[in-house]
Amino acid sequence: xxxxxxxxxxxxxxxxxxxxxxxxxxxxxxxxxxxxxxxxxxxxxxxxxxxxxxxxxxxxxxxxxxxxxxxxxxxxx
Amino acid sequence: xxxxxxxxxxxxxxxxxxxxxxxxxxxxxxxxxxxxxxxxxxxxxxxxxxxxxxxxxxxxxxxxxxxxxxxxxxxxxxxxxxxxxxxxxxxxxxxxxxxxxxxxxxxxxxxxxxxxxxxxxxxxxxxxxxxxxxxxxxxxxxxxxxxxxxxxxxxxxxxxxxxxxxxxxxxxxxxxxxxxxxxxxxxxxxxxxxxxxxxxxxxxxxxxxxxxxxxxxxxxxxxxxxxxxxxxxxxxxxxxxxxxxxxxxxxxxxxxxxxxxxxxxxxxxxxxxxxxxxxxxxxxxxxxxxxxxxxxxxxxxxxxxxxxxxxxxxxxxxxxxxxxxxxxxxxxxxxxxxxxxxxxxxxxxxxxxxxxxxxxxxxxxxxxxxxxxxxxxxxxxxxxxxxxxxxxxxxxxxxxxxxxxxxxxxxxxxxxxxxxxxxxxxxxxxxxxxxxxxxxxxxxxxxxxxxxxxxxxxxxxxxxxxxxxxxxxxxxxxxxxxxxxxxxxxxxxxxxxxxxxxxxxxxxxxxxxxxxxxxxxxxxxxxxxxxxxxxxxxxxxxxxxxxxxxxxxxxxxxxxxxxxxxxxxxxxxxxxxxxxxxxxxxxxxxxxxxxxxxxxxxxxxxxxxxxxxxxxxxxxxxxxxxxxxxxxxxxxxxxxxxxxxxxxxxxxxxxxxxxxxxxxxxxxxxxxxxxxxxxxxxxxxxxxxxxxxxxxxxx
Numbered sequence: 199x200x201x202x203x204x205x206x207x208x209x210x211x212x213x214x215x216x217x218x219x220x221x222x223x224x225x226x227x228x229x230x231x232x233x234x235x236x237x238x239x240x241x242x243x244x245x246x247x248x249x250x251x252x253x254x255x256x257x258x259x260x261x262x263x264x265x266x267x268x269x270x271x272x273x274x275x
Numbered sequence: 276x277x278x279x280x281x282x283x284x285x286x287x288x289x290x291x292x293x294x295x296x297x298x299x300x301x302x303x304x305x306x307x308x309x310x311x312x313x314x315x316x317x318x319x320x321x322x323x324x325x326x327x328x329x330x331x332x333x334x335x336x337x338x339x340x341x342x343x344x345x346x347x348x349x350x351x352x353x354x355x356x357x358x359x360x361x362x363x364x365x366x367x368x369x370x371x372x373x374x375x376x377x378x379x380x381x382x383x384x385x386x387x388x389x390x391x392x393x394x395x396x397x398x399x400x401x402x403x404x405x406x407x408x409x410x411x412x413x414x415x416x417x418x419x420x421x422x423x424x425x426x427x428x429x430x431x432x433x434x435x436x437x438x439x440x441x442x443x444x445x446x447x448x449x450x451x452x453x454x455x456x457x458x459x460x461x462x463x464x465x466x467x468x469x470x471x472x473x474x475x476x477x478x479x480x481x482x483x484x485x486x487x488x489x490x491x492x493x494x495x496x497x498x499x500x501x502x503x504x505x506x507x508x509x510x511x512x513x514x515x516x517x518x519x520x521x522x523x524x525x526x527x528x529x530x531x532x533x534x535x536x537x538x539x540x541x542x543x544x545x546x547x548x549x550x551x552x553x554x555x556x557x558x559x560x561x562x563x564x565x566x567x568x569x570x571x572x573x574x575x576x577x578x579x580x581x582x583x584x585x586x587x588x589x590x591x592x593x594x595x596x597x598x599x600x601x602x603x604x605x606x607x608x609x610x611x612x613x614x615x616x617x618x619x620x621x622x623x624x625x626x627x628x629x630x631x632x633x634x635x636x637x638x639x640x641x642x643x644x645x646x647x648x649x650x651x652x653x654x655x656x657x658x659x660x661x662x663x664x665x666x667x668x669x670x671x672x673x674x675x676x677x678x679x680x681x682x683x684x685x686x687x688x689x690x691x692x693x694x695x696x697x698x699x700x701x702x703x704x705x706x707x708x709x710x711x712x713x714x715x716x717x718x719x720x721x722x723x724x725x726x727x728x729x730x731x732x733x734x735x736x737x738x739x740x741x742x743x744x745x746x747x748x749x750x751x752x753x754x755x756x757x758x759x760x761x762x763x764x765x766x767x768x769x770x771x772x773x774x775x776x777x778x779x780x781x782x783x784x785x786x787x788x789x790x791x792x793x794x795x796x797x798x799x800x801x802x803x804x805x806x807x808x809x810x811x812x813x814x815x816x817x818x819x820x821x822x823x824x825x826x827x828x829x830x831x832x833x834x835x836x837x838x839x840x841x842x843x844x845x846x847x848x849x850x851x852x853x854x855x856x857x858x859x860x861x862x863x864x865x866x867x868x869x870x871x872x873x874x875x876x877x878x879x880x881x882x883x884x885x886x887x888x889x890x891x892x893x894x895x896x897x898x899x900x901x902x903x904x905x906x907x908x909x910x911x912x913x914x915x916x917x918x919x920x921x922x923x924x925x926x927x928x929x930x931x932x933x934x935x936x937x938x939x940x941x942x943x944x945x946x947x948x949x950x951x952x953x954x955x956x957x958x959x960x961x962x963x964x965x966x967x968x969x970x971x972x973x974x
Contacts, residue, residue, distance in 0.1 A: 219514045220507060223682070223758050227517050228339045230377055240544075241551050241645075248648045248658065250551065250763060256377050257543070257763040259645045259658075264758055 199272055203237065203249070204265040211238045212270035214253075221267040230254035237270060280329040281361060282321075282440055285350060285385060286369035287378050288336035289638070289764035291397045293317075294427035295369050296333040297772055299437070306780055314349050314676075318361075323441040332361055338377075340384045341513065342483060344679045351483065354388055355476055365391045365443035367436070372398050373405055373765060375532060379418075379524045380517070383451055386419065387475035391446035393421055393439050400426040406535035414531040419447045428770060450475075452523040457515040482509055546766055550639070556646050567630045568730045569722065575622035582622075583899075586615030590890070605801055612886040612899065613797025617790065617879055620704045624669075625782045627700055631669055632777040636769035640665070644761050654741050655748025657681050657759060660690040664740060667697035668733065669781065671937045674699075675944055682760070685753040689744050691944055692954060695937055696740035698733045698929070700785065701878040705928050706732055708882055711900055713921030735929055788936075792876050793883040800847060800873070800887045807845035815841045847888070861927065861963070862920030862970040864908060875933045919973035923966040931962035 200215055214235050217227065230253045231237075240257065241250040247262040286292040296304070300319030307316045317333040334353065335346035342348045353359055354366075366385050370378030375396065385392050394414075402408070415422050421439050425432030455462035455474055465477055549555050590611045597603040634640050640662060648658025659681045667674035674694050681687040698706070706729060714728050811818065819837045828836070842848050851865030858868045866888050874881040882899070889902040906915040932938070938951040945951075 217514075219510055223343075223760065224341055224510070224513055224517070225338060225343055226758075226760050227514055228341065228380055229760065229762070230521070232514075232518055232521060241547055243551070243645055243649055244553050245649055248645060248759065248761075250547070250645055254376065256374060257765075259641075259648075259759075259761045259763055261648070261759045264760075 200269055201272060202266045203239075203251075203268040203270050204262050206239050206270070206272065208239050208242055210272065211236060212272040213237070214268060215271045216269040218267040222264065226258075226260065226264070229258055230256045231268065237268075279320075280323070280327065280440060280443065281364045282329045282331045283353065283361075283363035283366050284331060284333045284369055285366055285381065286336060287338050287371070287374070287381060289762060290336075290369050290371040290374070290378060291427055292336060292369040293333060294770055294773055295367075295395060295397060295425065295433075295436075296331065297776055298427045298430070298433050299329075299331055306784075314346050316349075321437065321440075323437050325441065327441050329437075329440055330361075332363070337381065339381055340479060343682070346679055351479065354385070354390065355479065363390060365393060365440060365446065367393045367395050367440070369395045369397055372396050372402055372407060372409075376521075376524055376528055379528075380520055382418070383454075383520050383523065384475075387450045387454065387473075389448045389450065389473060391443050391448055393423060393436070393443070393446065394418060395423045395425055395432075395436055397425055397427060399424045399432065400429045406537065408533045408535075410531045414527065417451065417527045417531065419449050419451045421446060452520065454516050454519055457519055458512055461512075482513060543765055547642070547763075550642050551645055556642070560643060560646065563634075565730065567627075568733065569726050570630070571623050571626050571726075571729075573726075575626055578622040579619055582615070582619045586611060586618065589615075601805075604805065605798065608805075608890045609797050609801025609887055610794065612890040613793050613800075613883040614790065615886065615899075617704065617786070617793050617883055620700075620707070620879070621782060621786060623703060623707070624700045624785055625778055627703070628669055628778045628781045629774065631666055632774045633769050634665070636767065636773060638764040638766045641761055641763050645763065648759065651741075654745040655686065655689050656693075656741070656744050657683065657686040657690070659759070659761065660686065660744075663690055663694050664697050664737060667694045667699060669700050670785070671695045671697070671699050671934065672940050675937070675940050678944070682758050685748075685751065688753070688945065688950070689747045689751070691941055692747060692950060693740040693744045695932055695934070695941075695954060695958065696736050696743065696930070698736040699878075699934075701934065702928050704879045704882045705874075706925060708885075708900060708903070709916070709921050709925055712904055712916040713918050732925060732929055735926075739930065793880055796873055796876065796880055797883055797887045800869075800884060803847035803850070804842060804845050804888055807841070807848070809844070811844035812841055815844065842888070859910065860971070861966045862908075862917070862923050862974060864910075864915055866906075867915075867924065871927070871933075876935055878928060878933050881928075917974075919970050922973060923970035926969055927962045927966040929962070930958055930965060932958035 201212075203212075203214075206212060214231065214233050214237055216233055217231060219227075222231065232254075235254040237254075238252040239249060240252050242248075243250075248259045249262060249265055250257070250259045284292055284296055296317060296319065299321040303321070304317060304319030307318075314335060319331050319333075321329045321331050323329050332353075334350045337347040337350050340351050340354070342351050353361060354363075356362060368378070368382045368385055370382065382392070382394060396409070409424070411422050411424065423432050423436040423439055425436055427433070455466075462474060462478075466474055469477055550559060590607045593607045593611065594603060597606070634643075643661050643665070644658040646658075647661045651658055651660050660678070663674040663677045666677055671694050674697070675691050678687050678690045678694070681690060710725050710728050714725050717724050719727065807813070816837050819833070819840050823833065823836060843852070847869055848865065851869045854868045854872065855865045858871070863871070866885065869888065870881045870884040873884045885903060886899045889899060889906075903916060904914075907913065908915040908917075908920075932955045938955060941951040941954060942948055
């Protein structure tokens with residue numbers, strides 16, 4: 199199932215399917231936010247924003263407004 | 276051999292690059308600025324085997340050669356300019372063993388520039404703990420380099436790294452992948468047009484907006500014609516390039532690195548569960564701040580009393596030893612008290628720098644950024660504004676420079692404009708001396724009134740910063756794209772050496788920077804206070820004796836009357852009394868007025884100025900605070916420093932913009948005089964009004 203990164207819950211994992219290169223800064227891509235990489239939501243701040251992620255072994259935080267431009271595949275359990 | 280090897284240390288932030296720099300250079304380092312810009316330039320000398328010396332530059336941390344800030348531009352400008360005297364003979368890419376994948380991205384980019392490159396894999400002591408194994412020979416072959424496995428924490432591998440640096444000529448300069456495959460046609464054309472140039476260098480020049488002034492201008496213009504692709508196309512190509520690089524890195528690490536997740540332990544998860552918790556996270560942050568302020572007071576008490584006493588006796592000693600005369604008086608009454616007024620605050624300022632260094636080194640600061648982002652955004656700031664606002668408690672100048680990693684211009688501008696409201700260490704001496712004078716010593720819930728007042732002043736500064744940010748956010752009409760990426764590094768026990776060097780460096784520059792101004796100002800003030808025009812000054816003794824004749828004053832009392840009469844009619848007294856009407860409604864006398872005026876150079880000058888004025892007036896051996904406490908207000912007849920005038924003064928210093936260096940840096944960072952002038956007028960006017968209201972209300 200495909201959802202945006204902003205929709206997943208704490209502790210959930212997925213594989214990045216697509217990133218919109220116009221809305222996503224190059225810096226984020228360079229930190230590993232690329233199609234095919236694993237992503238996990240580690241922790242959220244109050245109001246679920248910003249989001250503390252583990253992308254491909256790199257731990258970083260981004261805002262929800264950026265996360266909606268990242269599509270991920272999550273396995274249906 | 277006379278020539279030094281030029282070495283550039285390059286790496287992602289949080290890889291311990293500075294620890295490697297410290298390990299290589301020790302105390303043989305100096306911190307300066309790159310010419311024309313305020314990016315910190317750290318360089319040092321390292322002794323290599325066989326008597327060779329290396330000149331080492333610690334370049335600002337960057338994730339890639341695609342620069343997105345002034346600091347990162349420095350890296351790429353140096354690496355693209357072969358004529359720069361600092362152009363590296365060899366680059367050392369410092370990486371963190373736990374983030375090898377991401378760190379290697381920058382490494383492959385440097386390799387494409389065909390600079391001899393060593394890969395230093397730091398934090399190797401954590402490999403067992405994380406279940407990581409590396410096949411070094413395989414990695415060296417694939418990455419076309421030599422690898423140094425080092426641990427600055429355990430002091431391992433540094434000699435091997437030095438050995439590799441001294442043998443840099445044996446390193447391969449072949450790139451480890453061919454990134455031009457992402458668009459063959461385009462890159463073939465580029466290669467044909469500039470056959471003598473490095474393809475990757477051309478590509479960087481095309482895609483970057485950096486200032487290539489020092490590179491060859493003509494070439495850049497010719498290259499401009501190659502910007503045929505639209506920005507969106509170029510961006511897509513950059514994305515392809517990044518994917519291509521990661522493919523290579525993933526393939527290499529698949530064979531060269533094994534991670535046994537079962538034996539990996541993770542302290543991060545357990546700590547983050549508490550430290551970034553919705554409730555505990557904020558509570559812990561608050562407790563940490565509270566602890567810091569209590570500690571600044573309690574721990575610094577002993578060295579401060581010692582320094583205070585030492586300067587008082589030094590002044591007396593000088594008077595006894597040197598022959599009597601104007602020169603001795605200048606030293607004993609002008610320079611020594613002026614300098615003593617600032618030296619006394621070294622312990623507290625050093626503690627403040629210590630705590631900030633620990634917060635940053637440990638990785639905790641990123642958690643604060645994460646916790647605060649949402650709240651700060653309501654006020655038009657970014658979570659990243661927290662770092663400037665916290666380090667602004669040390670000094671607004673580095674704090675304003677620290678705004679550079681805020682991606683949105685509007686958020687950054689607002690942060691720059693409000694940062695001077697945070698209580699910088701230059702305000703600390705002023706606060707401390709006034710609190711000592713007007714706030715009683717009692718305790719409330721185990722916390723002293725005095726530290727609580729200090730904490731309150733810090734909170735007022737922070738609160739004003741945030742509220743004015745909110746107002747600016749409503750007023751300023753700037754559209755800028757916002758995005759926010761912050762790395763959450765691993766928690767690390769701060770390295771003693773790093774922390775100690777930071778504290779030493781920062782304290783030194785505070786003392787010498789302020790010391791020079793204070794020395795100059797206290798000499799000038801002494802002259803102005805020791806001489807005066809006309810009979811009122813020169814015949815002071817006769818006038819005073821005539822006035823108080825027959826009142827039965829003792830000799831000492833009479834002497835004091837003469838001294839204060841003289842001071843009032845000295846040059847400084849005349850100036851001070853001329854400005855007195857403007858500050859009288861705030862509860863200040865002319866002495867405080869002079870101190871305020873001179874502290875527009877730098878706030879801490881306030882204390883030095885008062886120290887000089889009071890010691891000219893009163894030659895007894897006494898501490899500055901005691902002299903100030905005894906002074907009376909001629910208008911009210913009561914004490915000069917009362918709760919009302921004290922609090923009015925505290926608030927004036929909390930809000931007024933009194934620092935020329937800060938104004939200069941704001942001008943530089945915003946590239947316009949408009950913003951610093953606005954800061955100066957609005958902040959100072961606000962300070963005056965608040966101080967006026969408070970004094971009139973409390974008196």
